[in-house]
Amino acid sequence: MEFSERTIKIIIDEDKCEGCETHACVEACSTYSRGILVLKDGKPAVEGSEEELARKGTECLACEYACWFRGNSAITIEAPMEGLAAYRAKHGTD
């Protein structure tokens, strides 16, 4: 499943959530953000319209870190940065 906040996209590979016992993503979202990730049928889910999610999301990235350290590395967050590719090419950091 995937959803977007204002400038980022959160992608969750739900197959990796099978057998996860911590559901650390949901706890992190509740602790560090506004709790837009909820647990539904044993997996993370979101409720509300696309507009509500974009408005409520704080882009804190806590779910991704929590899943890396205590879950099954199921979350990828895409955070596009305008001009980054040109900057890296210019400074040789590709």
Ligand code: SF4
């Ligand atoms: S912590 Fe990771 S593996 Fe566990 S439920 Fe959340 S997204 Fe899935």
